[in-house]
Amino acid sequence: xxIVFMGTPDFAVPSLRLLMEQGYEVVAxxxxxxxxxxxxxxxxxxPVKEAxxxxxxxxxxxxxxxxxxxxxxxAAYEPELIVTAAYGQILPKGVLELPRLGCINVHGSLLxxxxxxxxxxxxxxxxxxxxxxxxxxxxxxxxxxxMISRIVLPIEDEDTSGTMFEKLSVAGADLxxxxxPAIIAGEAEAEAQQDELATYAPNLTREDERIxxxxxxxxxxxxxxxxxxxxxxxxxxxxxxxxxxxxAKPDNGSAGSNGAAAGTVLVASDxxxxxxxxxxxxxxxxxxxxxxxVMAVSEWLKGSKLEAGTVFGGEAQ
Numbered sequence: 001x002x003i004v005f006m007g008t009p010d011f012a013v014p015s016l017r018l019l020m021e022q023g024y025e026v027v028a029x030x031x032x033x034x035x036x037x038x039x040x041x042x043x044x045x046x047p048v049k050e051a052x053x054x055x056x057x058x059x060x061x062x063x064x065x066x067x068x069x070x071x072x073x074x075a076a077y078e079p080e081l082i083v084t085a086a087y088g089q090i091l092p093k094g095v096l097e098l099p100r101l102g103c104i105n106v107h108g109s110l111l112x113x114x115x116x117x118x119x120x121x122x123x124x125x126x127x128x129x130x131x132x133x134x135x136x137x138x139x140x141x142x143x144x145x146x147m148i149s150r151i152v153l154p155i156e157d158e159d160t161s162g163t164m165f166e167k168l169s170v171a172g173a174d175l176x177x178x179x180x181p182a183i184i185a186g187e188a189e190a191e192a193q194q195d196e197l198a199t200y201a202p203n204l205t206r207e208d209e210r211i212x213x214x215x216x217x218x219x220x221x222x223x224x225x226x227x228x229x230x231x232x233x234x235x236x237x238x239x240x241x242x243x244x245x246x247x248a249k250p251d252n253g254s255a256g257s258n259g260a261a262a263g264t265v266l267v268a269s270d271x272x273x274x275x276x277x278x279x280x281x282x283x284x285x286x287x288x289x290x291x292x293x294v295m296a297v298s299e300w301l302k303g304s305k306l307e308a309g310t311v312f313g314g315e316a317q
Contacts, residue, residue: 001024004028005019006084007086009047011172012106013048013051018176018177030087071092082095082103085106086108104148105138106172108168112144114131115198117203125226133150133168144195146191146193157249209234210235211223217280220233224245240289242290246284248283251281263275265309268306
């Protein structure tokens with residue numbers, strides 16, 4: 001059974017590892033090109049490439065999977081099945097039609113909810129209480145293919161995108177291992193998605209990261225943890241970007257200071273920065289001032305001063 005695996009971030013590594021450890025014949029791995037990372041913009045390979053090279057597998061890194069050259073390169077490996085997990089590019093018809101058993105995807109949501117590129121982040125940002133993994137046949141549309149299997153996981157109040165990525169990547173690999181035998185045997189039962197129930201999770205933008213203090217404390221709390229530890233939520237302080245990485249879970253009974261505008265600092269102490277929101281108050285705990293590293297508020301206040309009455313917000317530079 002000749003399998004081509006396609007994936008890019010850490011989320012996909014457990015699925016590749018499962019294929020190798022269970023003895024499947026992975027003939028090649030397709031992943032995104034190396035990208036510059038960090039302040040020094042060092043060219044860095046994606047996690048799946050590192051894992052594939054560790055197994056001695058051939059690695060393809062086309063800039064555009066839709067190019068004729070990329071399709072031909074995959075076709076040369078004569079795959080009977082293509083397995084994808086967070087690859088990051090839409091597969092063209094020429095690739096979808098290559099394997100006799102089709103192309104399947106390990107998708108980090110309970111389809112048809114959260115089709116798209118950022119399902120884990122947006123499920124947390126939207127305050128969902130559960131999410132999961134769906135293994136589906138790939139089709140021409142955006143995550144529209146028939147569903148083969150799924151697993152449901154709770155989203156705890158303390159979960160971030162980072163913790164859920166890890167949980168879902170492991171659960172997705174386990175589900176893949178339990179689903180593959182039926183696919184290979186031609187016995188998999190697939191269920192069509194109900195398009196009318198679909199929701200979408202497009203890739204995050206800069207505006208998704210900006211804190212709108214007129215929203216409720218709970219909504220901002222969900223936004224912050226949904227953006228951690230990847231992009232980070234941000235606000236503006238004295239004309240500079242001020243990132244917020246962790247907050248205390250809001251107390252629904254705490255309404256804050258009567259008359260204070262949303263975004264107003266009520267208290268700044270070693271416990272954190274208490275900020276008035278559109279509904280309730282939010283305690284910021286770990287922050288990142290412009291040009292500095294992530295730190296606890298108590299550490300930042302040793303060398304900086306933040307007066308009560310200061311208002312977060314303004315335009316990003």
